[in-house]
Amino acid sequence: MPVLSRAILLIALAGCTQVPELDERLTPDLRNAPYPRLIPLDDALGPPPNPQQEAADLEDQLTARRDQLAARARLLQAPVVDDAARGRLEQDIDG
Template sequence: MQSPAQSRTLTKTQVLPTPQAAATRAKTSHRPRAAHLVMVLAGLAIAGCTRVPELEDRLTPDLRGSEYPALVPLEDALQPSARPAEESKALEDNLTARAARLQARAEALRNAQP
């Protein structure tokens, strides 16, 4: 049995491993990681190939047989937005004209009643 003082004294080979030992340890430590990575990737590939009936059965037969809509360029699909000042002026004019028509209609209904 060694005394505590003797057990604390380490030789040079115990403290600093040889380059060959470090290289061997480095090679063997990556093999389990690679095996785990292969297993995880295989599991993901299998999960990606499964059929999901909740998603596939949602299409009705008429939708399943229909064609895809035509694709148009984004520049053609987006309309340039109107300027806020012009749009608000047009909206104000529209509401003013509608209010005038409603006032005239209300006045006509008031005069029509005995």
């Protein structure tokens, strides 16, 4: 049997499947419950954010992050061994 005919047969068989109705799964108290009260979306979401304040806050956060990264980069560029320790190491090697 070619692949296409098998696929068509499989789709046809899937169409014969009994799907349970969702109404049959509802309990009587849910079936007779009133619909929830609808409220305006503006009331549900609250006041809109202030874009200028959000931009200022984001700028402050990014500036602080930049400063932290710059300080970290300066520490990483510093010599690992200071001059006094380097002198002692060189004396031990030569000595």
